[in-house]
Amino acid sequence: MNKTVTINISGIIFHIEEDAYDKLSKYLNTIKGYFSKADGGSEIMSDIEARIAEMLQSKTSAVKQVVLMSDVDFVMDNMGKPEEFAGDEQANTQHTSNSDYSEYINNEPVKKRLYREGESKVLGGVCSGIGHYFGFDPVWLRIALALLLVFAGTGVLIYIILWIAIPEAKTTAEKLAMKGEKADINNISKAVKEEAEQLKKRMEKYGKEFSSMANSQAPRNAAEKIVDFVGDVLLNIGRVLFKILGVFMVIFGVIFFFGLFTSVFGMTFFPNNIDGKEWIDLLLLDGKDFYLGILGIAIFVGVPVIMMIYGGIKILFKINYRNRWVNLSAGIIWLVGFLMLLYVSIKTGTDFNKTARVRENITLTPNDTLYLKMHETPVNSDELNVSDNAEEGEKGFIINRRDNNYLIGTSNGMKYLLGHAQLNIIKSQTDKVELVIVKEAKGGDKRMASERAKNISYNVSQIDSLIQFDNLFKVNNADKFRMQDITVILKVPVGKVVYFDKSLESIMYDIENVTNTYEDDMVNRRWIMTANGLKCLDCDGISDVLNDDDNSDDESNKNVKISVNGININAKDVQAKLDSNGANINSKKK
Amino acid sequence: MVNSENTKAQMRKGVLELCILSILSQGDAYPTEIIEKLKETKLVVVEGTLYPLLTRLKNTGLLNYRWEESNSGPPRKYYMLTEIGETYLKELHLSWYELVDAVNKTITKQ
Numbered sequence: 001m002n003k004t005v006t007i008n009i010s011g012i013i014f015h016i017e018e019d020a021y022d023k024l025s026k027y028l029n030t031i032k033g034y035f036s037k038a039d040g041g042s043e044i045m046s047d048i049e050a051r052i053a054e055m056l057q058s059k060t061s062a063v064k065q066v067v068l069m070s071d072v073d074f075v076m077d078n079m080g081k082p083e084e085f086a087g088d089e090q091a092n093t094q095h096t097s098n099s100d101y102s103e104y105i106n107n108e109p110v111k112k113r114l115y116r117e118g119e120s121k122v123l124g125g126v127c128s129g130i131g132h133y134f135g136f137d138p139v140w141l142r143i144a145l146a147l148l149l150v151f152a153g154t155g156v157l158i159y160i161i162l163w164i165a166i167p168e169a170k171t172t173a174e175k176l177a178m179k180g181e182k183a184d185i186n187n188i189s190k191a192v193k194e195e196a197e198q199l200k201k202r203m204e205k206y207g208k209e210f211s212s213m214a215n216s217q218a219p220r221n222a223a224e225k226i227v228d229f230v231g232d233v234l235l236n237i238g239r240v241l242f243k244i245l246g247v248f249m250v251i252f253g254v255i256f257f258f259g260l261f262t263s264v265f266g267m268t269f270f271p272n273n274i275d276g277k278e279w280i281d282l283l284l285l286d287g288k289d290f291y292l293g294i295l296g297i298a299i300f301v302g303v304p305v306i307m308m309i310y311g312g313i314k315i316l317f318k319i320n321y322r323n324r325w326v327n328l329s330a331g332i333i334w335l336v337g338f339l340m341l342l343y344v345s346i347k348t349g350t351d352f353n354k355t356a357r358v359r360e361n362i363t364l365t366p367n368d369t370l371y372l373k374m375h376e377t378p379v380n381s382d383e384l385n386v387s388d389n390a391e392e393g394e395k396g397f398i399i400n401r402r403d404n405n406y407l408i409g410t411s412n413g414m415k416y417l418l419g420h421a422q423l424n425i426i427k428s429q430t431d432k433v434e435l436v437i438v439k440e441a442k443g444g445d446k447r448m449a450s451e452r453a454k455n456i457s458y459n460v461s462q463i464d465s466l467i468q469f470d471n472l473f474k475v476n477n478a479d480k481f482r483m484q485d486i487t488v489i490l491k492v493p494v495g496k497v498v499y500f501d502k503s504l505e506s507i508m509y510d511i512e513n514v515t516n517t518y519e520d521d522m523v524n525r526r527w528i529m530t531a532n533g534l535k536c537l538d539c540d541g542i543s544d545v546l547n548d549d550d551n552s553d554d555e556s557n558k559n560v561k562i563s564v565n566g567i568n569i570n571a572k573d574v575q576a577k578l579d580s581n582g583a584n585i586n587s588k589k590k
Numbered sequence: 591m592v593n594s595e596n597t598k599a600q601m602r603k604g605v606l607e608l609c610i611l612s613i614l615s616q617g618d619a620y621p622t623e624i625i626e627k628l629k630e631t632k633l634v635v636v637e638g639t640l641y642p643l644l645t646r647l648k649n650t651g652l653l654n655y656r657w658e659e660s661n662s663g664p665p666r667k668y669y670m671l672t673e674i675g676e677t678y679l680k681e682l683h684l685s686w687y688e689l690v691d692a693v694n695k696t697i698t699k700q
Contacts, residue, residue: 010664031638040645047641047667051621054663080636 004066010046010053014060016067024072028052031082048079114317115169115178124163132178133317157257161306165313167321242315249312256305264298278408282417282481283348293344299337303330352442352482356449362435366496367465369526370433372423373501375459375468406481407472417475421458421486422509425498427529428491435460435467436489442482452479458486471506492529497537499526515539602633606643608686609633611652611671611679620658620666644669652678 005021007014016024031048035041052075059071117128122142131138148155169178268291271277284290307330313319364370407418428434439456443449458473473486488507492498500508500523508519513527513534527534559570566579577584606628613619613627621644625637647653652675658666671679 012664035642038642040649044641044645047621047644048638050664050667051637051641054622057663078637080638082638084636085638085642 009056010050012053012057014053014056014067015065016072017069020067020069020072023069024067024075027072027076027082034082052079113174113177114166114319115174116163116166117178118168118170123159125168126159126162126166129166129169129178130162157261157306158254158309161310162313164323164326165310165319166317167319246312246315249308250316253305253309253312257302257309260298260302260305264294264302267294278415279481282408282477284344285347285351285480289344289347292340296337296340296344299333300341303334303337306330351444351448351480353444354446354449355440355442355483356446356453358439358450358453360437360439362437362460364433364435364462364467365464366431366433366493369465369497369499370492371466371499371501372490372504373466373468374471374503374507375461409474415477417477417479417481417484418472419475419484419486421470421473421488421507423469423488423490423504423507423511424509425490425492425511425529425534427531427533428493430491431493432491433493433496434491436491438487438489440483440485440487441479449482452482452484455479456484456486458488460488469504469507492534494529494531497526497528498534500524603639605686606633606639607647608679608682610640610643610647611675611682614653614669614671615676615679618656618668618670620668622666624669647675651675 003018004015005018007016007021007024028049032041032045035044038044055075055078056067056071059074060067114133115129116125117132118125120128120138122128127138127141127145130141145155145159148158167174169175267274271290274280280290281287284293307327310326405420409416409418437458437460439453439458441449441452441456443452452475456473456475456479459470461468467490469488473484475481475484490498502523505519505523508522511519511522511534513522513536514530514532515536517536517539522536525539526537528537529535562568566577568578569576573587575586609628609631610624613624619627621640624644625640628640644653648655648669651672653669654672655667655669658668660666
């Protein structure tokens, strides 16, 4: 009993014994190898196949249905060995002297190509294929790859990319090309010499053409020759640049991939080591979104990087074979990554859609003079420990309201988002002292936004004439970072006096007053509310200090006087006078 | 010992083109028919030689072909001479007779 294979030659079905099939398919592949370069090679091939089908048909019948080894031998005897008939025809088509050319064809080493070895493979035959290409034992490559695996798993990726990029040697011709001639020093120098020889010949050819061009009467033809020559040179330069591009693609691809891999790995398994992870948590609604986002980024960036390595390898080893599903699936996977990122950003972004403001009105006990200051225990230093970020160097900044930045603090193991409140003083329309705390936040809808706004905690307290404010407002982490903000408006009736303590400077924001005095000059002074706004009570006699600009002008006017009489300059060591008497300069120094 | 086989094969190959064109001038034929006729005259040893030659003659415009269904096997490619092919064949015929004369004279003189 023998196993048979069903084959189709020229549209005719044959049942053929397995060993006979192997022989026949090797035979056909060898012929194909010979004719692949010839003009009309595929046509010759199909003619030959049609004839073989006919011959096999004559050997089979209703009684003897199976093609046997002897039948294949009969076909091969009749058709002849490919080297008997193929080399000749190539010689004919080239119109060169017969024997010379066929000799050249036969002696030319089979051009070596990179293929995967299907016979002595461990996994995909990548290592043995590369081993054949460079002529070393694939075991070393396997060990190296295994070591790479231990380091970061990059080996797996490279292996898989090579597996996909390099075709398997299936036909005899491909197997021959895979083994080819070893790429050792001798062959390389031979190849280089041949290349140089060819270049020399080409140059000589062009040289002759150029010299004959001088007395030629067809300048158009000459122009064509030059175009040919330039084209030839450019083509070669282009080829070299393309190879270099391939090298860069592979090198940078591997570097990018390594960086991406380690950062994604780190972010996934040690998320708390990421700088600003707290902020990411405050932005994202759901903890899962973080991992979805990382996966999205990994795919979105990783797929192009992998395709870059893939493309580079194909350029380097001149692999022409196209694998449509590779590009297709890469595109689909990339799109999935993009959609993941899009989902996370839309989900987060829409949570900023609506803004809500909540007002809390507090009526304070009126007093002729109100002393305003910060609470003794500031929110950031005692009650909460301001996060590392805030402590390092930036402390001066974060205390200032104008920078409007947020911090993260911890209290009793709970994390809080902290922000700067702002204080404004305006004229009360009634005779009551009123305090309005405006809380603001964003959310997916109005309800959510106002819920978040209400949850902001900010304290103002009154003891007799003393009103104390929190320096920062506090947001529970569960409420996320949604542009929360606190504005405190103190409404003071006309005739009442407020005193700003120095500690309050950091939350005072653009408080209007009749003298347009800045916050840093408003502190430690008493201000009375007039019909026009706040007016300073303690600033008499120190107006010079308040109005810096006027002050400096006065100072310079003392030294330089320009009048209708002339110009007078009185400096420390020199005196200059420019008037109707002429120029007069006196130096005090000798 | 000098092997005459190679020389004989080369001689046969040289006139193969002329023979194929002559066979086709007697009527259209598909490769198997051409081979059978060549085999009768022992001009062809291996069939493989024929196919590349036919394709080349067709590509140079001497031959043309049409497909014909066969009731037993794959469809057959019937080759025929083109007009160029016919004039070309006439030239070949003339030079063939000249050659045969010249060769015969040379040989018989010895």
